Amino acid sequence: MIFTETKLKGAFIIDLDRKTDERGFFARAFCQNEFRDHGLRPVIAQANIASNAKKGTLRGMHFQYPPAAESKLVRCTRGAIIDIIVDLRPESPTYLEHVSVELNADNMSALYVPERFAHGYQVLCYNTDTSYQVGEFYTPSAESGLRHDDPRLGLKWPLPVSVISSKDQAFRPLYEIEDEVKRRMSLAMAAA
Numbered sequence: 001m002i003f004t005e006t007k008l009k010g011a012f013i014i015d016l017d018r019k020t021d022e023r024g025f026f027a028r029a030f031c032q033n034e035f036r037d038h039g040l041r042p043v044i045a046q047a048n049i050a051s052n053a054k055k056g057t058l059r060g061m062h063f064q065y066p067p068a069a070e071s072k073l074v075r076c077t078r079g080a081i082i083d084i085i086v087d088l089r090p091e092s093p094t095y096l097e098h099v100s101v102e103l104n105a106d107n108m109s110a111l112y113v114p115e116r117f118a119h120g121y122q123v124l125c126y127n128t129d130t131s132y133q134v135g136e137f138y139t140p141s142a143e144s145g146l147r148h149d150d151p152r153l154g155l156k157w158p159l160p161v162s163v164i165s166s167k168d169q170a171f172r173p174l175y176e177i178e179d180e181v182k183r184r185m186s187l188a189m190a191a192a
């Protein structure tokens with residue numbers, strides 16, 4: 001696996017190290033040892049699949065608060081997405097900065113999202129599937145989100161939004177929830 005750290009410390013693009021032969025290729029998609037070697041938590045509590053029928057569909061920007069904060073290893077297995085992550089670690093020099101990456105079924109790249117990040121994506125083609133492993137169990141009481149169109153975040157989505165859930169549309173702007181985000185995402189809360 002080929003690990004490339006993004007400008008957000010601990011967030012990595014992970015590419016396949018393809019061993020090709022006349023049949024095609026073989027590549028590791030996850031390895032506990034390689035994750036540990038790069039300082040990543042090699043824990044998988046859930047493996048999830050999401051299927052999206054329409055181009056322009058947007059899911060995000062989601063996170064769970066500690067102690068249920070999740071790491072995510074996100075891949076696009078059919079079609080293509082723009083995947084965006086936002087650093088919500090209050091002590092981080094890149095707090096509220098984001099990274100945007102195209103993941104598609106041809107590049108088979110994955111994005112490793114550390115804990116205490118918000119995550120979302122927009123679908124670039126019809127019939128696009130994502131597959132992602134999560135380091136913590138789904139905990140509805142700990143889940144929250146940021147608005148995909150929050151002016152404070154300045155996220156650039158490539159397409160008009162065609163489909164978005166009512167839950168995602170109802171997220172409040174950061175200026176209303178930032179005190180809570182900073183308190184509940186603090187290192188002290190993450191370590192507790």
Ligand SMILES: Cc1cn([C@H]2C[C@H](O)[C@@H](COP(=O)(O)OP(=O)(O)O[C@H]3O[C@@H](C)C(=O)[C@@H](O)[C@H]3O)O2)c(=O)[nH]c1=O
Nearest residue numbers: 046048050059060061062063072119120121138165167
């Ligand atoms: C995330 C999740 C949802 N669900 C249920 C709740 C609901 O009935 C249905 C759909 O849930 P959602 O609308 O939250 O699904 P979705 O909007 O696809 O949520 C996902 O979005 C991306 C961007 C992420 O980062 C993921 O971690 C996850 O939050 O599935 C589970 O049972 N387990 C899970 O782990």
